[in-house]
Amino acid sequence: MAAALMVGATPAWAQAPIEVREIGSMHVGGRVATIEGLPEQEIVFSPGAPPLRINPNGQFQVEAMYAQYVRLQNPRARVPLHFWHGGGLTGVTWETTPDGRPGWQMFFLRQGHDTYVSDAMERGRSGFARSPQVFAGEPVFRTMGEGWGLFRIGDPAGWNADPAQRRAYPDSRFPAAHWNDFMRQGVPRWATTDRQVQAAYDAYVQQACPCVIVVHSQGGNFAMTAALNAPDKVRALVLVEPSGAPPQAADAARLRDIPHLFVWGDHFAENAFWGRVRGNVERWQGQLRAAGVSVDVLDLPAEGIRGNSHMLMMDDNSDEIAGRIQRWMESKGLMR
Numbered sequence: 001m002a003a004a005l006m007v008g009a010t011p012a013w014a015q016a017p018i019e020v021r022e023i024g025s026m027h028v029g030g031r032v033a034t035i036e037g038l039p040e041q042e043i044v045f046s047p048g049a050p051p052l053r054i055n056p057n058g059q060f061q062v063e064a065m066y067a068q069y070v071r072l073q074n075p076r077a078r079v080p081l082h083f084w085h086g087g088g089l090t091g092v093t094w095e096t097t098p099d100g101r102p103g104w105q106m107f108f109l110r111q112g113h114d115t116y117v118s119d120a121m122e123r124g125r126s127g128f129a130r131s132p133q134v135f136a137g138e139p140v141f142r143t144m145g146e147g148w149g150l151f152r153i154g155d156p157a158g159w160n161a162d163p164a165q166r167r168a169y170p171d172s173r174f175p176a177a178h179w180n181d182f183m184r185q186g187v188p189r190w191a192t193t194d195r196q197v198q199a200a201y202d203a204y205v206q207q208a209c210p211c212v213i214v215v216h217s218q219g220g221n222f223a224m225t226a227a228l229n230a231p232d233k234v235r236a237l238v239l240v241e242p243s244g245a246p247p248q249a250a251d252a253a254r255l256r257d258i259p260h261l262f263v264w265g266d267h268f269a270e271n272a273f274w275g276r277v278r279g280n281v282e283r284w285q286g287q288l289r290a291a292g293v294s295v296d297v298l299d300l301p302a303e304g305i306r307g308n309s310h311m312l313m314m315d316d317n318s319d320e321i322a323g324r325i326q327r328w329m330e331s332k333g334l335m336r
Contacts, residue, residue: 018109019073029203030064035133062129065200067118076112076336079210079235083117086217088142088189090124091117097314098178104313107322116208121200123187139188151310152267171307173315201226209233216240227258234258236332238325241310243277245284252291259294259332265308266301
């Protein structure tokens with residue numbers, strides 16, 4: 001069932017200066033880990049300073065996550081809006097776009113939402129821990145060329161290290177001239193830390209919700225699982241191209257009171273990986289509907305909007321998409 005998501009003119013209150021009550025941050029979750037058996041090191045921390053002998057063994061605070069919040073003086077939304085990012089990225093996803101336009105955090109602040117923008121455990125300001133002592137294995141780094149195809153900016157064969165030689169899809173809405181700027185946001189990720197990431201998100205939900213969660217890509221499965229773990233804390237899920245879904249054995253009925261909106265961009269036919277991903281998510285949508293959960297789908301090409309990439313919140317029509325999401329939230333009674 002497609003959502004009825006017509007966008008009207010921007011009201012005057014959404015163009016006025018934002019009245020902010022508070023800007024702050026938090027670290028949540030985590031544990032104390034003990035590391036033993038490593039050799040001491042002699043390190044010079046800055047040029048000209050004497051060497052310092054460091055013992056790397058001891059107790060360390062690890063596996064926490066970071067979030068920054070902006071609370072409005074007079075919010076219109078009933079609960080805060082949380083933004084969760086995808087793989088190899090951080091909360092910067094939701095801030096300024098690579099070509100310098102205001103991102104979704106600003107858009108939804110103007111719509112009257114308190115916003116929380118987080119960095120998942122092991123990313124960005126959440127910090128890191130020793131590997132392999134705490135994070136098993138080695139970090140994974142995404143190349144610029146891999147991202148070009150994976151995020152559906154263009155066919156992988158259209159990648160070129162020379163920006164002038166790159167070929168995006170002819171109808172691409174991503175600001176491809178700023179691809180290098182976007183890739184500066186990339187951070188390492190581990191393929192072995194899902195359990196710790198989920199534990200940190202669960203602690204975050206307990207501390208900073210009730211909330212509505214807007215989540216992207218890899219974060220989708222974490223958000224859906226967090227909702228399964230704490231259905232009383234999540235008022236709605238907006239899932240922007242989630243790359244995973246809970247297992248078939250998950251109890252979808254626990255989410256009966258949490259409306260879901262799934263948002264999809266374009267060029268799935270040209271990308272076998274995303275075709276498989278979407279099939280798995282649509283299986284979960286079927287389970288949700290069978291359990292009586294409200295499920296809406298914003299399929300942009302089906303609505304006549306072509307060319308959107310995996311990074312919908314950065315595409316040149318990002319405000320139009322955000323406006324449709326806002327209308328959906330209004331239709332679900334999430335605004336005052």
